[in-house]
Amino acid sequence: MMEPSKIDEALKDDAWIVAMQEELNQFQRNDVWTLVPKPSHKNIIGTKWVFRNKLNEQGEVVRNKARLVAQGYSQQEEIDYTETFAPVARLEAIRLLLSYAVNHGITLYQMDVKSAFLNGFISEEVYVKQPPSFEDVSNPEHVFKLKKSLYGLKQAPRAWYDRLSNFLLEKGFEKGKVDCTLFRKTTKEDILIIQIYVDDIIFGSTNASLCKNFSKIMQDEFEMSMMGELKFFLGIQINQKKEGTYVHQSKYTKELLKKFNLDDCKIMNTPMHSTTNMSKSDDEGKVDQKVYRGRGVQNSIDRPKPIYPQVVKPKNLGWGGWNGSRVKEIRSIWVWSVGCGFGKNKTA
Numbered sequence: 001m002m003e004p005s006k007i008d009e010a011l012k013d014d015a016w017i018v019a020m021q022e023e024l025n026q027f028q029r030n031d032v033w034t035l036v037p038k039p040s041h042k043n044i045i046g047t048k049w050v051f052r053n054k055l056n057e058q059g060e061v062v063r064n065k066a067r068l069v070a071q072g073y074s075q076q077e078e079i080d081y082t083e084t085f086a087p088v089a090r091l092e093a094i095r096l097l098l099s100y101a102v103n104h105g106i107t108l109y110q111m112d113v114k115s116a117f118l119n120g121f122i123s124e125e126v127y128v129k130q131p132p133s134f135e136d137v138s139n140p141e142h143v144f145k146l147k148k149s150l151y152g153l154k155q156a157p158r159a160w161y162d163r164l165s166n167f168l169l170e171k172g173f174e175k176g177k178v179d180c181t182l183f184r185k186t187t188k189e190d191i192l193i194i195q196i197y198v199d200d201i202i203f204g205s206t207n208a209s210l211c212k213n214f215s216k217i218m219q220d221e222f223e224m225s226m227m228g229e230l231k232f233f234l235g236i237q238i239n240q241k242k243e244g245t246y247v248h249q250s251k252y253t254k255e256l257l258k259k260f261n262l263d264d265c266k267i268m269n270t271p272m273h274s275t276t277n278m279s280k281s282d283d284e285g286k287v288d289q290k291v292y293r294g295r296g297v298q299n300s301i302d303r304p305k306p307i308y309p310q311v312v313k314p315k316n317l318g319w320g321g322w323n324g325s326r327v328k329e330i331r332s333i334w335v336w337s338v339g340c341g342f343g344k345n346k347t348a
Contacts, residue, residue, distance in 0.1 A: 003053055011133060
């Protein structure tokens with residue numbers, strides 16, 4: 001199903017209309033705002049609809065998501081917002097958590113907070129326009145005064161993090177001193193660990209009952225989606241088994257190959273041919289390096305170390321620029337990496 005780019009396109013499809021109505025119902029359940037007469041001499045922030053297809057690890061559409069967001073670019077500093085910083089877990093921290101879990105016999109689970117930013121309280125006086133095509137018939141000129149944060153507001157990530165971290169601290173969890181997105185709760189013999197990435201939460205424990213209790217207190221406080229064992233996170237595929245955990249990015253790599261018409265290529269046994277000569281020659285013509293920039297690094301998340309510095313950062317080797325021969329080597333690495341990943345055994 002295609003993602004609409006405009007509200008007019010979405011209104012032609014009943015499925016997207018239902019998705020938009022579900023979003024507004026979420027606002028009502030969370031008591032996000034109050035409809036008030038438009039105040040004078042106040043900045044009124046616009047709103048817009050954003051449409052996305054939620055995909056599973058196979059790339060299949062599992063549901064439609066319509067998000068109402070504030071046009072935060074029109075916010076005025078010190079009037080509509082103050083503090084905006086919110087910590088986000090680094091991918092290195094996720095890998096460390098996976099390794100720790102394997103070594104301690106912990107199965108990791110995943111949960112998702114529905115419309116997480118709508119749970120964050122804001123202290124500023126903020127007004128937003130009514131949702132496009134869903135204006136109140138009786139009061140079309142009224143605006144909404146926010147009680148809680150809204151996606152698109154500059155302070156929204158901060159407000160949500162404060163709400164969640166304060167809740168966890170009240171429940172007896174300890175916040176990490178180095179990683180502020182890591183929380184833990186220990187007893188005499190067991191430990192419960194939690195890693196937060198915005199609205200995605202990874203958790204696990206040496207005692208299954210602690211996981212059940214954590215799931216319950218979260219569902220009592222927030223509207224949650226329980227997603228079971230951790231299998232797909234930030235584009236990384238994770239296979240947890242009794243003998244260990246295997247991390248890979250086959251889905252992402254295959255998408256790269258498809259983008260560059262290489263999805264039917266033969267899988268390579270090595271990342272680069274042993275006779276390859278990487279020179280400064282531009283015989284095969286210049287290419288737009290922006291098309292490839294960062295993709296090699298993103299595709300090395302599941303490795304112990306990035307294995308492609310020679311091709312993703314050519315200037316470090318004194319190369320004059322990107323040409324066709326170097327791009328061929330970048331693509332050959334992608335083909336080779338389809339079946340690659342990073343495994344951690346419990347006995348290792």
